Amino acid sequence: MQIDELFKRKKMRKNLLVWMILLCACTQIQASNEWTAHMSYYDVTKSIYANDRIYALASGSVFYYTPEKGIYTMSKSTGLSDVNILYFVYNKDLARFIIVYSNYNIDILETDDKVINIPQYKNSSVQDKTVNNVSVVGNNAYLSTNFGVVVVNMELCEFSNTYDIGKKVTSIACTEDCIFAMTEEGVYAGLRKLNLLDKNNWKLLTGSQNFMLLNFNEDIYAFKNDGLYSFDEADGTLQTLKSGNYVSVNPNGDKLVLCGPSEFVTMDADGVFKSYPLNSDYIWASWDGTSFWANHPEDGIQYVTNENDVLQIKDEPIKVSAPVRNLCYKLSYTKDNRLLVAGGSLNYVALFNPATIMAYDKNGWTHFEDDEVGDKIGRRFVNVTGIAQDPNDDTHHYISAACCGLYEYKDGKFVRLYDCDNSPIMTIRPKTISQNYRFYGWTTAVTYDKEGNLWFMNNQVDTVLHIIKPDGQWLSYYFPEIAGYPTFDNIYFDSRGWVWINHRRKTSEHKPGIFCLNYNGTVDDTSDDVHRFQSNFDGADDINQVYCVVEDKDGIMWIGTSQGPFIIRDPRTFFDAITNFEQIIVPRNDGTDYGDYLLSGVAITDIAIDGGNRKWFATAGNGVYLVSADGLTTIHHFTKENSPLLSNTVYSIAINGESGEVFFGTEAGLISYKSDATNPEPTLNAHNLKAYPNPVRPEYNGNVTVTGFTYDCEVKVVTVGGQLVYKGTSVGGTFTWNCRTNTGKRAASGVYYIIGYDDSGNKAATTKVLVMK
Structure with missing residues (x-):
């Protein structure tokens, strides 16, 4: 019976109302070429052979391998909808995977890498969404939850049924007539012909036993660490089929695979077992029809061939070059x-x-x-x-x-x-x-x-x-104004050689603030040192965190606080009795003279200055912002909801000034964004200019990027005949052109010269791009 039909009944229990949001409404996710997630793929816990690929679940992420193309990593930047995968289960009948994330978001992944998101369970009002296991039978995936069973139709990509049986379910197996749910009390059975929304129709079949239910070849089995058992659907009794010390069971297509420290064991559709001795510490194995793919948490995936019933470890393990955590x-x-x-x-x-x-x-x-x-x-x-x-x-x-x-x-x-x-x-x-x-x-x-x-x-x-x-000598500095302070976070050297240090946290005895030291370039001589700690931010007495301090290309100090960014326009005043910690006022542009403080109330955890003097702000819960050099214009605001950003809690930012790639350290991992700003060159020189892509092919709809310009360089795009097509200004050392004319039309096929001009307006450097329409 479908959920939407069931909700028409006026006498339904209140707790069933939460399942209305689980009715279909799926979303297809698109990959992004601007973002690259640098996830950990270190700890491989599961491998699946499907569609001539070997897939792996590793450190909460997924990658796959083919001999022809090598390793392909999947992440939010390639189209997955979330991070930190708990369950990754294959449906052979549909050639699809179901992915359940730690926040209980759900994706359906097809073998052509298309992703369909089903977020309704994550967004539901269910208090305890814990999923303990995922089983696939036919077209359905069965989620074992702390309250019962949730059924996902993997063909239609929608929730088809939800059964609140009032028990914590740890595994599920099914027949055409019945659903069997393993609980702490034992196995409960629900006949499909009955109304299984009524928990009274779930009957305890057998008393408490600690095992996992699974389907294989239309039969039901029970798995424990000491072996594999048949499961009697009538009374729930078990009969030993294979004894041994096994760490995992994998119902892998036409073979069920047991993995143990001294052997792999397969069972075919006729119930015939075959043992393959192998001394190893693998925790999982998959069968591809002729050989095994085995994995160890820290050693990747290993190809293990079967040669005359003797296993041979072949080649090096398949590992991803990635963060360890x-x-x-x-x-x-x-x-x-x-x-x-x-x-x-x-x-x-x-x-x-x-x-x-x-x-x-x-x-x-x-x-x-x-x-x-x-x-x-x-x-x-x-x-x-x-x-x-x-x-x-x-x-x-x-x-x-x-x-x-x-x-x-x-x-x-x-x-x-x-x-x-x-x-x-x-x-x-x-x-x-x-x-x-x-x-x-x-x-x-x-x-x-x-x-x-x-x-x-x-x-x-x-x-x-x-x-x-450098010679190994230690120097120690005592400053009475900051003695005993507990949470200094960063040391930053500005263009003057001054030392800026933020004290992060407010405590009962200490204030958050900024310490500055001018040591006059003499670390051995403290007699000429000037230093001061400042914690009074004008008009912002409620600041309880000061996260960072950096200098921009105009010599202005930018400070990240729990109440937004502040600046010191003239850092020389820091040692004065009163320092002006200023907030940028952004005009509302609504016909009034009113304005608002830049990102007021937003906790700025880190600030990075790009090649164009623009400011990247990391935040504690609001994603990342890119603002113009003067702070008056927000260029980008990336969140996990509107971009591949992994989390809205971002700890740190670092920029590769040569490539313009901006890295974000988040609570969910590391991700980078290909920005349009690089460090500028000190002088204009044609040898420094690099344009890509070049040539621009007809199917390409992105920007042409040219690096190697000086700061804020005037740039023109002209035809071979000298006709002006487009003009603009570099951001740092980078200029981008969308291959369109000033009228918005796609540029005609041909060669275009991209010319940078020096401060006097004279042509100084030229490169060319071929556009194919």
């Missing part, structure tokens, strides 16, 4: 265009994030040693808060962490720990009051200056600022 709390770019990722937190987001240290460049991802470090130091290694690369040695790094001290690395391997026992680093809890005193040496904001000095903060102790000089 979806943790990206702090991002930064090095001068050689290497993205550094620290995946911990300063105890704001998670108490004990696994130590995650990664780097990304044109060669892919590098994972620094992490799990083994805890064993080496005899303590937990968690909450990495920053990573700094030695400007004189790109294989040498320092890692700050909200635990134990400062970590030194060489070639991605741990070298030594500096803590309260062997360095000036101090601990929050002295040895006299805590046996774990070493753990409380909290460091943050690790950063190199242009002279090669390493700066970092040692939070919540008297002497909070330390420096390690």
Whole structure:
């Protein structure tokens, strides 16, 4: 019986009303060429052979592999509707997958990569949406939930029935006549001919047993770690079919596959078992008709051939070059265009994030040693808060962490720990009051200056600022106005060489604010230092977080706070008695003189300045904003609802100035956006100009991008005959043309010259593009 028919009955129970929103209304998702999700595919937990591809569920994401085309990763940027996949189940009859995400959004994925979203369950008013398992039988997917059974018609991409049986269901199997639901009390059976919306029509078939129900070849089986059992549909009794120590069962097409530490076992449609000895620690195996595809959580997918009933491991495991975890709390770019990722937190987001240290460049991802470090130091290694690369040695790094001290690395391997026992680093809890005193040496904001000095903060102790000089000498600075402050986050060096440090959090004894130090370029001589801590933001007494401070290309300091962005227009006034922390007023342009403060009340967690002096704002719950150089115009506002952005909570932003790619570290993982601004060249030179795509083919409808211009360069597009087609201004070093004339028409086929002009208006650099209509 369909749900919409059932709701016509006036005497239905109130709790059934929530299922009205589960009536169809599906959405087809489109991929985006501007966005690239950098998800973790490290921990492979499931593999499925389908459509001549091997699919994998790994770290909550999906990828597939074909020998001809290699690895293809799937994510929100390629068309999936969400992040963090819990269940990925294949329907062989329909050649479709059902995907259930951790927020209980649902996608139907076809083998041509088309995605159809079914969001109604996620958006329903059901209080507890927990899904414990997903079973596929015929055209339907059966969701085992904490209240009963939800049925999804995978052919029509709609919810067909929902049965609230008042029990937590952990697995489901079906016949044409009956649905069997495993619960903590035992197996409940519901005859389809009865009204199964009435929970009284679900009968307890057998008492409590801990096993998983599954369908294979029109029969029902039970799986436990000690083997596979037949299931009697009449009385729920079990009969042992295959005993052994197995970690998973996979009803894989025409074979059911059991995976154990010493063997793979298949069962065919006639119930005949075949054992393939193999000593391994695989946790899952799929059968492709002749061979196995097996996976281990940290070693990718392994092709295992069957040669005369003897298994042979072939080739290298299939692995994706990707982040080891979806943790990206702090991002930064090095001068050689290497993205550094620290995946911990300063105890704001998670108490004990696994130590995650990664780097990304044109060669892919590098994972620094992490799990083994805890064993080496005899303590937990968690909450990495920053990573700094030695400007004189790109294989040498320092890692700050909200635990134990400062970590030194060489070639991605741990070298030594500096803590309260062997360095000036101090601990929050002295040895006299805590046996774990070493753990409380909290460091943050690790950063190199242009002279090669390493700066970092040692939070919540008297002497909070330390420096390690290139020769290894340590310097420690005591500032009474910030002694004991607990949450310093970032160190930023401006164009003057001044040091700006934000104190993040308001406590009962400490204020959020900005500390600035002018050390006059002499780290060894403090006699000429000028420093001040400011926490009074004009007209904004309710600020409880100051997240960041950066300088734009006009020398203005931009500050991210819990109440929006503030600026210091003239940073020299910071050391005066009163500093003007100003908010940008954006005119309403409604015929009045009224305006509104830029992003007032929006928590700005990070700010990055692109090559065009535009500002990218990360926020705590509102996605990301791109505003013009003066802050008066919002160019983009990306959210997870209107873009592939993974989450509206964004911790950090880093920009590759050479390519214009903008990276966002979110609570759900890392994603990048191909922006239209790059770092400008100091002078105009035709050798610097690069245009792409070139040629522009008839089917291409995007922009032509030309990089290599100077800042705010005047650019003209002209025909071979010198006729002006289009003109504009570069954003930083990048100019974009939509292949249309000033009248909006598609440019005719031919060669077009793209000319940059210097400040005097003289032609200075030219490149050309071929347009094919």
